[in-house]
Amino acid sequence: MARRLPVYLLLDCSESMIGGPLESVEAGVHSMLSALKRDPHSMETVFVSIITFDTKARVVTPLTEVYAVRPPQLSAHPGTAMGAALTLLQDSIKKEVKQTTASQKGDYKPLIFIMTDGVPTDEWRGPAKSLQNVQPKIANIYAIGCGDEVDFTALREITDNCIYLKGLTPANLKDLFVWLSASVQTQSVSVNPDQLVSLEKLPLKTGMELISPDNIPKLSEKPRLFFHILCSREHNHFLARYTYSPEKDCYLSEEPLPLQEDFFSEGTAKGAPIDTSTLYSPPTCPFCGAETFGGCPKCGAVFCLHSGDTEVDCPSCDAHIRFSKDGTGSPLIIDGSKG
Numbered sequence: 001m002a003r004r005l006p007v008y009l010l011l012d013c014s015e016s017m018i019g020g021p022l023e024s025v026e027a028g029v030h031s032m033l034s035a036l037k038r039d040p041h042s043m044e045t046v047f048v049s050i051i052t053f054d055t056k057a058r059v060v061t062p063l064t065e066v067y068a069v070r071p072p073q074l075s076a077h078p079g080t081a082m083g084a085a086l087t088l089l090q091d092s093i094k095k096e097v098k099q100t101t102a103s104q105k106g107d108y109k110p111l112i113f114i115m116t117d118g119v120p121t122d123e124w125r126g127p128a129k130s131l132q133n134v135q136p137k138i139a140n141i142y143a144i145g146c147g148d149e150v151d152f153t154a155l156r157e158i159t160d161n162c163i164y165l166k167g168l169t170p171a172n173l174k175d176l177f178v179w180l181s182a183s184v185q186t187q188s189v190s191v192n193p194d195q196l197v198s199l200e201k202l203p204l205k206t207g208m209e210l211i212s213p214d215n216i217p218k219l220s221e222k223p224r225l226f227f228h229i230l231c232s233r234e235h236n237h238f239l240a241r242y243t244y245s246p247e248k249d250c251y252l253s254e255e256p257l258p259l260q261e262d263f264f265s266e267g268t269a270k271g272a273p274i275d276t277s278t279l280y281s282p283p284t285c286p287f288c289g290a291e292t293f294g295g296c297p298k299c300g301a302v303f304c305l306h307s308g309d310t311e312v313d314c315p316s317c318d319a320h321i322r323f324s325k326d327g328t329g330s331p332l333i334i335d336g337s338k339g
């Protein structure tokens with residue numbers, strides 16, 4: 001039996017990927033698999049596993065021969081559990097990759113691609129460290145940071161091969177997956193797939209840049225803000241997204257996105273508290289059209305609010321709350337034990 005070339009794809013499915021980016025990643029994985037399935041050599045040797053991470057990490061596709069891999073449907077959840085993903089990767093490698101022993105030729109060393117657009121929200125240093133000692137040994141790890149909110153300092157601790165993808169645009173993501181398939185193909189046809197093909201033989205696409213230790217992109221000081229708003233009429237959640245505008249020196253609202261029902265199915269991730277005074281133009285509730293939002297002083301839920309509504313029941317905990325007419329001052333709990 002031919003030796004296998006295991007390829008692990010680790011994909012960030014945090015809430016900042018919701019919408020266009022996640023669809024582009026899905027399309028990218030799809031075309032990568034098609035390209036590998038058209039290539040006789042890859043068909044023979046390449047095995048693919050897909051691991052996603054957000055609130056937690058999960059194996060979407062265990063290590064499978066490439067022709068049998070079905071393109072996964074990805075869904076987003078809060079958080080960026082990169083540490084959990086690195087731990088799961090090590091468990092999978094130990095379980096799935098055959099070691100070379102005195103009596104058997106094992107698999108080739110696995111190739112790892114980690115793709116993320118943010119900052120890890122869990123403990124990742126320990127798992128990043130133990131990754132270096134996993135058996136069978138890893139051939140190479142490519143960490144691909146997409147956009148301006150990536151913690152490249154963290155990625156550099158995982159691998160020296162950090163690639164910066166400038167912007168999560170459909171074109172960039174498409175090119176990225178073309179490059180990924182080319183890397184896997186090149187590795188699979190090399191004389192010795194255990195010996196790593198150097199990046200010089202894998203020219204990066206426009207929009208991709210190799211990060212060197214002395215040009216690590218700085219984390220944006222004003223990252224995008226995301227928070228979840230509960231519709232007070234329909235009781236569904238939507239995602240409010242804010243982008244900082246240097247010209248106006250405040251955060252402007254982007255189009256809000258309704259969240260899938262399973263968004264919170266695996267729990268919530270703690271976000272940093274948001275200073276609402278820097279926010280401008282509240283998002284319109286996509287469910288009921290309410291023009292603004294308020295926070296519950298009792299349970300902390302943020303919910304949509306029709307302007308002019310001064311007394312409402314919190315849709316999350318039922319506390320009866322009074323807002324001042326002009327929207328200034330803190331909301332008051334009138335009756336916290338309603339019901």
Ligand SMILES: [Zn+2]
Binds near residue numbers: 231288
């Ligand atoms: Zn609403």
Ligand SMILES: [Zn+2]
Binds near residue numbers: 296301
């Ligand atoms: Zn409440």
